[in-house]
Amino acid sequence: EVQLVESGGGLVQPGGSLRLSCAASGFTFSSCAMSWVRQAPGKGLEWVSTITNSGGNTYYTNSVKGRFTISRDNSQNTLYLQMNNLRAEDTAIYYCAKVPNFAVGVWFDPWGRGTLVTVSS
Amino acid sequence: ETVLTQSPATLSLSPGERATLSCRASQDISIYLAWYQQKPGQTPRLLIYDTSNRATGIPARFSGSGSGTDFTLTISSLEPEDFAVYYCQQRKYWPPITFGQGTRLEI
Numbered sequence: 001e002v003q004l005v006e007s008g009g010g011l012v013q014p015g016g017s018l019r020l021s022c023a024a025s026g027f028t029f030s031s032c033a034m035s036w037v038r039q040a041p042g043k044g045l046e047w048v049s050t051i052t053n054s055g056g057n058t059y060y061t062n063s064v065k066g067r068f069t070i071s072r073d074n075s076q077n078t079l080y081l082q083m084n085n086l087r088a089e090d091t092a093i094y095y096c097a098k099v100p101n102f103a104v105g106v107w108f109d110p111w112g113r114g115t116l117v118t119v120s121s
Numbered sequence: 122e123t124v125l126t127q128s129p130a131t132l133s134l135s136p137g138e139r140a141t142l143s144c145r146a147s148q149d150i151s152i153y154l155a156w157y158q159q160k161p162g163q164t165p166r167l168l169i170y171d172t173s174n175r176a177t178g179i180p181a182r183f184s185g186s187g188s189g190t191d192f193t194l195t196i197s198s199l200e201p202e203d204f205a206v207y208y209c210q211q212r213k214y215w216p217p218i219t220f221g222q223g224t225r226l227e228i
Binding site: 035037044045046047050059060061062095105106107108109110111112113114 | 153155157159164165166167170171176208210212215216217218219220221222223
């Protein structure tokens, strides 16, 4: 069974940093692209970032470019999201999601349970 | 950026009825549309990808159709567990991947 478990969320002040992790199991992690998708409280879904299986290519939504960095450690089956210069509008649940077949297209299945990031003074 | 507009915002139906949810894209995205279900307090779940392909384990009462700019998710006969929020997502023009704002299906 595929499992994705996020961690690293919490309360941080504006301008601060956090590093999210997503521990993956139940599939060949190194063969799959991975993504982060977020959901602000009471709002809809927003794609944040995607990384290819090797880590060689990364993609970001414009609002986080230059502030967030997606990476992965295939030896540890772990996905990361380094978030710097955080803003109030980054407050959200951050979900880790597997991209089943990047060569065909990007959709998300399954999703982790998410980790809450709150940016507030 | 490809904008996805879902309608209606809220759909009120009863168990056993047929549900029809719409997603309209701001440009032609061919068949590259997915649908997700999110129940309160739960993580999103993939239902349909590339317009009409059901994900693993998704019941046959869920079906998708459309192409170009207009897409539909149909639930043929609502079960109590189907009441949730549904999102569409396009993958034709990315980055960015974009989602619709969601349709709340309520009893």
